[in-house]
Amino acid sequence: MSRIYWPPHGGRVAPLLARFDLSADHPVTDFSANLNPLGPPTWLTDWLAGAGERLTRYPDPDDDRARRAIADHEGLAPEQVLLTNGGIEAIYLAAALHAGGQALVIEPTFSEYALACRHHGLDVATLALRGEAFALEVEAAERALARVDVAFLCRPNNPTGTLVARVDIARLLARSRETGTTLVVDEAFVDFTEGDERLNALLAEAPNLLLLRSLTKWFDVPGLRLGYLLGAPATVRRLAVRQMPWSVNALAQALVAPLLADHDYLARTRAWLATVRPAVPEAARSLGFTVPATQANFFLLRGGRNVAEAETLFAFLLHRGLLARHTHGFPGLDGAWLRLALREGHDNARLLEALAEWRRP
Numbered sequence: 001m002s003r004i005y006w007p008p009h010g011g012r013v014a015p016l017l018a019r020f021d022l023s024a025d026h027p028v029t030d031f032s033a034n035l036n037p038l039g040p041p042t043w044l045t046d047w048l049a050g051a052g053e054r055l056t057r058y059p060d061p062d063d064d065r066a067r068r069a070i071a072d073h074e075g076l077a078p079e080q081v082l083l084t085n086g087g088i089e090a091i092y093l094a095a096a097l098h099a100g101g102q103a104l105v106i107e108p109t110f111s112e113y114a115l116a117c118r119h120h121g122l123d124v125a126t127l128a129l130r131g132e133a134f135a136l137e138v139e140a141a142e143r144a145l146a147r148v149d150v151a152f153l154c155r156p157n158n159p160t161g162t163l164v165a166r167v168d169i170a171r172l173l174a175r176s177r178e179t180g181t182t183l184v185v186d187e188a189f190v191d192f193t194e195g196d197e198r199l200n201a202l203l204a205e206a207p208n209l210l211l212l213r214s215l216t217k218w219f220d221v222p223g224l225r226l227g228y229l230l231g232a233p234a235t236v237r238r239l240a241v242r243q244m245p246w247s248v249n250a251l252a253q254a255l256v257a258p259l260l261a262d263h264d265y266l267a268r269t270r271a272w273l274a275t276v277r278p279a280v281p282e283a284a285r286s287l288g289f290t291v292p293a294t295q296a297n298f299f300l301l302r303g304g305r306n307v308a309e310a311e312t313l314f315a316f317l318l319h320r321g322l323l324a325r326h327t328h329g330f331p332g333l334d335g336a337w338l339r340l341a342l343r344e345g346h347d348n349a350r351l352l353e354a355l356a357e358w359r360r361p
């Protein structure tokens with residue numbers, strides 16, 4: 001049990017500096033938030049400066065233009081798309097659809113699935129990913145799915161970075177169709193995967209599949225609050241009636257099309273990922289750390305033999321100006337692991353130097 005206050009999400013620097021008796025202006029490079037380190041597209045500031053007029057009108061209640069842009073981008077029909085106030089609203093809507101029922105959460109994972117389910121009166125059962133590779137036991141998952149109304153699975157998974165194989169998802173979907181279970185796959189980080197790992201193609205044959213997306217991570221716009229949900233048209237309609245009117249503001253709504261059309265940003269992000277994702281986790285492994293294979297823009301690192309050692313490493317990094325994401329609040333990890341964002345080369349080098357120093361006898 002830790003004596004330290006651990007904020008429930010990443011990117012919360014101030015309370016942690018205070019807890020470790022560091023001054024508020026202690027310089028910190030944030031490895032705790034899993035956002036694109038290239039920063040938002042450069043045209044965004046000018047766009048926002050010229051967008052004031054949009055605030056004088058209500059958002060389009062049907063999000064028509066944004067939904068069409070998403071549908072084109074995803075190769076789907078607009079009726080399969082619901083625009084949401086961040087990925088988080090999509091999670092809460094998916095839970096609302098099954099209010100009062102039974103849910104399954106495959107963990108360790110993003111804490112908000114269980115919170116959203118409890119918020120909507122669902123009973124939450126959990127299934128643990130296995131071992132230090134965080135593998136899904138597919139047969140156990142099939143059995144667990146059969147007992148619930150809705151199951152949440154994150155792919156690639158926050159905080160492990162691991163990716164359940166597409167064939168295993170197809171098996172889970174087949175089983176959950178038989179039992180009438182909705183399978184919610186949160187793809188908030190799918191843009192960062194190698195190759196095209198999105199599950200859109202499965203939507204055609206699986207009306208019980210819901211895919212959740214976020215523009216937050218890829219475009220580094222956590223303040224904008226943009227996400228969406230993809231599913232069968234009938235399910236999307238049932239979700240839409242549970243959404244608050246004008247849930248997505250007019251600026252965010254108008255930004256969907258230009259953000260998705262920014263192919264230069266996509267190319268730059270992919271080029272960055274191609275160098276850092278193989279190199280940084282591997283370098284940490286060569287220092288003797290356990291690091292599961294990651295398909296995301298972050299990786300998990302075993303911080304020590306127990307929670308106390310991981311907390312000491314956390315403090316060691318913070319004193320060197322490197323903020324890791326603690327894993328208190330991720331059942332199954334309980335603080336013994338740290339999650340670290342992949343950043344640009346010089347930041348990654350500083351992190352690896354600090355990890356090497358920690359390892360030195």
Ligand SMILES: Cc1ncc(COP(=O)(O)O)c(C=O)c1O
Nearest residue numbers: 086087088110158188214216227
């Ligand atoms: C797996 C996952 N899904 C959804 C979200 C929420 O995304 P948004 O900021 O778009 O609401 C997060 C945020 O950390 C996340 O990690």
